[in-house]
Amino acid sequence: MRFASDNTLAPASRQGHLPADVLAALEHGRCEAPFEWLGLHEYQGRWQIAVIAHGALSVEVVVEGSEQAVTVPRVGGGVYLITLAAKPASYRLHLRWPHGWETIADPYAFEPLLEEEALLAFNLGELRKPVDLLGAQPKVVDGIEGVHFSVWAPHARRVSVVGNFNRWDGRRHPMYRHRDAGIWEIFIPHIEAGDVYKFELLDQHGHLLPLKADPYAKQTECPPASASMVASPLWHAWHDASWMAHRKAMHAATAPLTIYEVHATSWRRDAEGGRLDWDALAEQLIPYVQAQSFTHIEFLPVNEYPFGGSWGYQPTAMYAPTARMGEPDAFARFVDSCHVAGIGVILDWVSGHFPADEHGLRMFDGTALYEHGDPREGFHQDWKTLIYNYGKPQVRQYLMGSALAWLDRFHIDGLRVDAVASMLYRDYSRAEGEWIPNAHGGRENLEAIAFLRDLNSLIAREHPGVMVIAEESTAWPGVTNTPEDGGLGFSFKWNMGWMHDCLRYIQHDPLYRRYHHDDLTFGLIYAYSEKFVLPLSHDEVVHGKGSLISRMPGDRWQQFANLRAFFGFMWAHPGKKLLFMGGEFAQRNEWQHDRSLDWHLLEDPLHLGVQRLVGDLNRLLYEEPALHRCDHASAGFAWMVGDDSHASVYAFLRYGGEGAAPILVVCNFTPQVRSDYRIGVPEAGAWREVCNTDSSYYGGSNVGNAGEVHTDEMPCRGHRFSLNLRLPPLATLILRAEGSPA
Template identity: 85%
Template sequence: MAQLDHGRCAAPFEWLGLHEYNGRWQVVAVAHGARSIEVVVDGSEQAVTATRIGEGVFVAHLAAKPASYALRLHWPRHSETIADPYGFDPLLAPEQLDAFNRGELRRPADVFGAQVRVVNNLEGVHFSVWAPHAQRVSVVGDFNQWDGRRHVMRRHAEAGVWEIFIPEVDIGAVYKFELLDQHGYLLPLKADPHARQTECPPASASMVAPPLWHAWHDASWMARRRSMHFEAAPLSIYEVQATSWQRDAEGRWLDWDALAAQLIPYVQAQNFTHIEFLPVNEYPFGGSWGYQPIAMYAPTARMGDLDAFARFVDSCHVAGIGVILDWVSGHFPADAHGLRQFDGTPLYEHGDPREGFHQDWHTLIYNYGKPQVRQYLLGSALAWLDRFHIDGLRVDAVASMLYRDYSRAEGEWIPNKHGGRENLEAVAFLKDLNSLIAREHPGVMVMAEESTAWPGVTGSPEHGGLGFSFKWNMGWMHDCLHYMQHDPLYRRYHHDDLTFGLVYAYSERFVLPLSHDEVVHGKGSLLSRMPGDRWRQFANLRAFYGFMWGHPGKKLLFMGGEFAQRNEWHHDRALDWELLEDPLHLGVQRLVSDLNRLLYHEPALHRRDHQPDGFSWVVGDDTHASVYAFLRYGGEGTAPMLVVCNFTPEVRNDYRIGVPEGGVWHEVCNTDSDYYGGSNVGNGGEVRAQDIPSRGHRQSLNLRLPPLATLILRAEGNSA
């Protein structure tokens, strides 16, 4: 009884509740702080008074085995009658525990965590958690005054899983798990790994989540998505950090409903096809922007409840906008209430810091070799797609997962079983992730932020690839920004920065990203990195956007970039929307909107992004003039598009460029248009091809190239 009294009994169901002892039936209960306990038998008015046999342990001897009973607890200031949590049989089935042990429980959050259940006609919550090395696990919360002696859980030793059903716990109740490690030491209170709702940081408890009540209106969107061939579709992504896109008059971030009212119409007006959010699953430290998540199954409570997030996604779909989430499976934070040393041992992480500690971020690395850990992560990915109809996941920091020596010096990492640097377990996990999503959610995209030359990132797992839908083209991004930062006078010496990307453009399916990472940590904004005076900075940025939207690959632009945010992004304040009162900033915004519209409506600019026959150079070697020209093709029945870039401030008259078709070519975009803030140098809207051979083509255009600008022209009569 001493162990029960002190909350250290590892097998409480053997002692608590209704049991026969020496031929007599008795009920044993724990309620520290109670003045007395009565056992109400078979719903009668009479009750048996229990005897206190310890500080908080009571026993009541019954005349016979009851059909049912309840506990009447008399506290110093009130009394309550409750069903005994120790009067219920196990709710976890052996086949569920077996599947969990094998890592084959595809949707573990439907089994583990806090499940609202009705058992024996009583509503309550079934709690379960994996903690194989714990000596004891309890559920604590407001419903038991955070007393770990009250609700010690039942242990399934074969699976290392603990469970308890607690009647009359309400939706919205806050809770954590209290664990004693294998040596009997009390650990910091732990949040539920499978929590589907949490308190708002800095509070850190898990919450009993309600069912998702939202009635969806996106059936037609979901049907189209299932049949979509995303590799040939127009894809232009607006990357957003949800709490800093816009703020209210008091400087507070918007909730999901307010964000929907403002962000969705804005994205529609800008003609982006998708919104990609930096991670929205719960994270304790705002400065991590969500990239150090603490709850892999719960949307952040900062912006509202589960239904509010569902309404946001649904509203996007109704408006024709997809939603992509950044998703972090490479590491987790070391906060005491999180997964670190969850049961007193390195349960989710590697024990050896050479495998389990990220030196760059001071975070912990998942042990992908454990089936339960892989299952936990795979279940998280499916949960966002199942419950919230998410259209894509962007997997963060894939390179850090693939290499055991990532950001480590010699002697600071452990080779794999073959002596190599590849993380074989992480590779297997990523293949499983992509195969699972492709199988269960056709049309959902999975993107890799992978910064190395790992082969086959978007190749099929059946042929040795990782199976991602797309890979972020980090090399293209760095090369292009390196080029654009040079004064035009010196760009001739860096000409290959813009051509090199085409050498490997078809080795993977690429997204061209200008992401949040490029406008933080002292790098400045995109605009501030452009050389020259104010006018030239804007002209450079507009010309670069024209080049990017014409280049093969899907597009991604971080918020603020579409109107040339001047200051570096900061997560604690809104974007500088007042800049749109300036015609030059407004002009960049207009340009991005028009480029997205062109991308969507012109098959040549998206349909063959990943096929070599969708692109050909016309001018790729004019280093002296810093001029680039290339053709894009969309296939039979579609108009070819010509993209011409002049990355010097010189107007170039009579610049001849070969084209594959005669007739009129329409100037469908000129980044130097005065509508965008430019000097309005151009070709009057159209140019007629001449029968003068040039650069391998029988016809050619005699163009006037505006300064620091990109032209996009379409052959007449073949537009889609």
Template identity: 55%
Template structure:
């Protein structure tokens, strides 16, 4: 039933909120040992349903020898890691999530492989899977070897791998790791360490051809399965069809949005007016690709700090900022991805060798943040205007993007029915702003649908007493005006009640 519905779903115009998880560290038993696939399945399904996530994305699940690689140095391209059980146990895990209406995405790594002698390195004594030329064949940053995608046998091996995961394990999507490293011959290389292609350029023509063929195969054989590119450059058409010259991915991670927004939120609110463009710049290119907005594991390791640790201010302000960050992400065009621990305000960086700090939920700020995420996720899934037209400018319209001095912005999200819309207003400072005027389309009552400053969410409970009436007075480019109170460090959502 799940697979049948999947093939008929228009994923681009459906809600999609992804919970990224690392099975070895999401939860552990009392002895700090891994849980099995069968033990994890009901726990993850229950959590995803509670928090209104639509999909679970697993960090690489193919067999791998080295725990600190997190699975990104794969040696088993057709089998799930035995750390958590057998292949049949993993099939049970996927089917259990499907039976609870949760999709499963896995990270897949065709860019490189480890140098272990028991892996693919010099498999028959020659450079069989890799390049003989070190300028093409080695990732010095990662200490790994690069697949020679120009060899038909290598391409067929990788095509077989991805199709096997989809056919045998019923995976709903693959997120392709390190796509940028595949596209460019000079990726992370100095002058003299790379060889141009036959036309004298830096593009890796064999890898480009491989990615296009891989996407064509997946979409032809498994309608409804998505492919997602982790691609960090300005390469054009990553999520455009191959027949239009694109790479053929369904989605692309928006790394630029992630970098800009975390830089903005890390700044003390008194200085945020100088970073105002970090909030608005992504809307200049938001509809050039089918973007996923990622707050992934990469942002909470290697000394970068946890999400809540990046937030400025005292404890109250840190939680208010984090609620505001998640609110802005859910309101912004694009699908959503949050890594484990972030949605409960875990203080410590991610540790692949320890569980999420679930004990924090006995404290009110963390429990109320989780409650906020539950309500925000439900509002998102129930509101077509927040996802139905994600990749068209028809679904988004600025109300006011220019109030940098006050560090406020406001915009409207619309579904394909233009009468179905909501107004999102953001105050990125801890200053309460009274009698703040916002232009609106209609002269009607605007109900306060959600307020991230509610005391239910550990906020200060500043708000608009359920909503406000518009007045027929022009404001900005709009014919009507509402006068509202902007809570501190908060998102407020309004919906018209006619």
């Protein structure tokens, strides 16, 4: 508190004084400097206490050392004022409301808590954890529990905290303004975790803005409600020390990585169609992912977002897990349970844009604070969203702080940065004249580039082993090169070109695939230019595209055979793997965000067979070094047959370096069984069939090579030895060299 005295004094008889303009401003919630007048102040040699309590029936003051409550005269509206004979050591207020009495410490009896050094660091963008400075921080000040609120709003004329604790009345708790920093703060006693709040702002012209949620909120109400919530510290005790200690090795470019992409609220619903909470999801999703042998779960964004149909890609709370599935501690428990089970957790994270909802960041203090003011720089035409101004250190700090908070608070193992291409180019999805060139006249967004490099460098330095994955759909060079080498510094990049080429190919009728043979070979031309993830993501099963199985040509049996053959090709192809939920059992309906996957399909042997195959492919990829160790090195791949367009056959070798058996992959993308198909191989001896997507176990016709085939000393395509194979219809064979006979 900002006064101290050993005197215990009785109130004086005469009334205090407030200038008429100040009184009017306090009454109407327009006082720009409330801390200069409210609370305890000296006036003409006497001490007066001014209290603001709109809606109260009466106000009383109890001075320390005296249990006598003295009524404070009302001087206008909700303003009360009393003069004391001498300065008290402390005091408390008794407020009588229509519903009863309340005893509180006066918020205006506390000095501002933010230190100049921290304020300066904030404005320079140098705070590693801005969420520990701004937002709602439960604190104990002078032995009194409460919450310290602070918010960045440099162009506002007045900012107040409103919430369930003050009947959402912006006149009750106007905040203290640090003019140089543009930050407002107040400590409000007796508020607790779970209380909900927003900020009420007057813009620089004195106009009342829509109530704003806290940009730094760690917890929120459940949508469609949009208030922020005072969050308690995470109470969860972590059990993942072993996982965290070994995470860096598990995330190396040479390690196996198979990612199950999940939309948390629609993976499975309860019997009544309701969403599962995090604890229920842990009970069901984690064992399922273990059984399917995926190494990681990647969630579509789980930070709070107002519109369910955005799937989280239009977030309003970059620091708060969605309240749709429970409290932050529940999310922490989920991540911990994944780690204990040997599963990593990746989050989609959106730093490219934010929605225009009025309670969000849009025109936060009446100006374009977080976004660009010019729509040619600040408005996404495709998504009707707003673009962050990466040139402002406070905005960069806000985003970097969000990324680090997920890694610090929730032990997240990776972030997939959404829509990176839209960040890199100023003319992204814009016609001539609809964008502003950079300082050099180019189309590159120099500020966004610097932000991404700094972000990736910061994460690599402070959380070595955490993956940062780019969804980047252009030919931007060096996405996964280090910033020191001129790159952006991402760990991996989604290979969108590979995905589009392969899906285009596999949708052709097998009769015509010979004319599109290069669709499957083209990706190897640039496969080692970046560290790639091969994605079959949620974007490929929405907006009328249909599910993966529905896009396969032919009759029902051929559709499933096509999908199994394609999965075999994908899992054997260089690059890490990602599959959106439902694809692993050939979900037939297009994904809907507000309903469960069609789990009943697993009663059908063909759907069950696809699920079995994906699980086996994951295990095979993990167990065979040749299928993952050299994903990003050209020495790990060699074409055996890449030009047989007439038969639509592809064959290639995967190598895993010293001590790893070579793997031969052969794909037949026609429904014709091909007997006596000869392929050269580098090693003599037995080659064991470790996967055949045409196995009856997966729903196939069981055509193959009886599990093993031996080489002939017959030259083929530059190799001394060769295999005479029987290629099953619409299928992929994966064979491992078992070694030469003694």
